[in-house]
Amino acid sequence: MFKTTGSLRRNVHSQVADRIGLSIMRGEIVPGDALPSEMRICEMLDVSRTVVREAIRMLTGKGLVESRAKSGTRVRLPEEWNHLDPDVLRWQLQTTNVDSYLIKLFQLRNAVEPAATAIAASTSTAEDRARLRAAYEGMATARTNEAFVAADIAFHKGIYFATRNEFFWPIAQMFEITLSPSLTIAATGDHRPRSLVEHRDVVEAIERRDPEAARAAAVLLLEHSAADLVRIRGIDPFGEATVRSAE
Amino acid sequence: MFKTTGSLRRNVHSQVADRIGLSIMRGEIVPGDALPSEMRICEMLDVSRTVVREAIRMLTGKGLVESRAKSGTRVRLPEEWNHLDPDVLRWQLQTTNVDSYLIKLFQLRNAVEPAATAIAASTSTAEDRARLRAAYEGMATARTNEAFVAADIAFHKGIYFATRNEFFWPIAQMFEITLSPSLTIAATGDHRPRSLVEHRDVVEAIERRDPEAARAAAVLLLEHSAADLVRIRGIDPFGEATVRSAE
């Protein structure tokens, strides 16, 4: 069990954490419910107790579970998990509807990115701006779709990093996780050059250290991205019908 | 060692994680550097290897360290840690300058909250709105400062939760962590009633399901909060001189 199933060799406890984390995301273990006991998990997965304990420790750190001494390890309420944790993100991406996921992600990006871009314009260092410019050049000169998407990710990471506010960084991290796989999905040939101008306007506004121009450029870039979502995946992040509430 | 130092009895591995996490935040172990080996940490803190390993597993899950087999456990680059993780937040709050921390936090809140409020106006359930209204009533009728701050936190958590977008939730969580202690700091008597009207406008705009009015009300509320920061702590989140970059 737990031979290298296709991917690279990872630690066993990480694989166990993946397994339990995915089970929780899939709803196989309901919040408030108890996990199987450590010994049971050992038997089920044929691993040692050490491995199981370390896996549960990881999940505890991400807020997914809570183990009170001798009462068992229980799944916590969804509003308590760290939804921005890369692992949690990955597990959710594997178990939920990708479209609604992309819409929620875009909502967050839409909320944060204009402000982040404005902050970047006023607090970035020369090094930050150089990195941003390099990422833009990478997009402009990219010959393959992969290279273009990689440069695009570097570009947006660069913006969040240039805020010099570490609370923005994890948000960039999450776009990175989500966009990497979508690279293959959105790999339509004519997708590439369309947003180049908008990216350039952003980087130049930041270089001019003009927060308001940067914010405006970011808004335009977001509108372009939204249009791409409509065009390529057929979902509209602004037409909120898709995320209409239950009630 | 590790007797209950003042606070409630917690697991030993959590205490060890705290200790190592704080060391990293304080810069006692520089990124790229290796932690002392497991056995060394065992000796230093007088705990078993099991405990040390589980503590390191928690830190690994938060992106703070990375242990490659037999090369040692190294501290990762700051841009890789999960700065929105509650524990990381707590450690940082204990080791860095509180003022610059509050400014960065306010920057994020300023970026996210207007959009979150607008989304809440369009996607909240009746239950969400009732909870928000209840939190507002709690603020209006609070007799003690503690009760007021608790209701205030519940109010803002309610907004982020009402977006029905889980990616906004961790951000609310972080405000909760930060504002709880600041409760004692900002405990000036006349601080209380000033922002009541702004809160009411927000909740009523959401109840009317009017996104644009909600966004506008949120902006006003933020301006009020910024004024409070200036008045009470003497820091100005919008006067960016305080977070001027190094270069």
Added chain:
DNA sequence: CGGAGCTTGCTTGTCAGACAAATCTAGTCA
């Protein structure tokens, strides 16, 4: 028949010792 108190068992927390695998270092030999 019903409830209070005790007992037992299960589960997590922690400790100790052991071996495998991989990596870095240092020494040796060409």
Added chain:
DNA sequence: TGACTAGATTTGTCTGACAAGCAAGCTCCG
């Protein structure tokens, strides 16, 4: 001087053991 080998170090994993606390079931008394 350079490359290769052997040893030591460190993390990954397994096993067995005991303590402590919570929950359920059982017993006994009213």
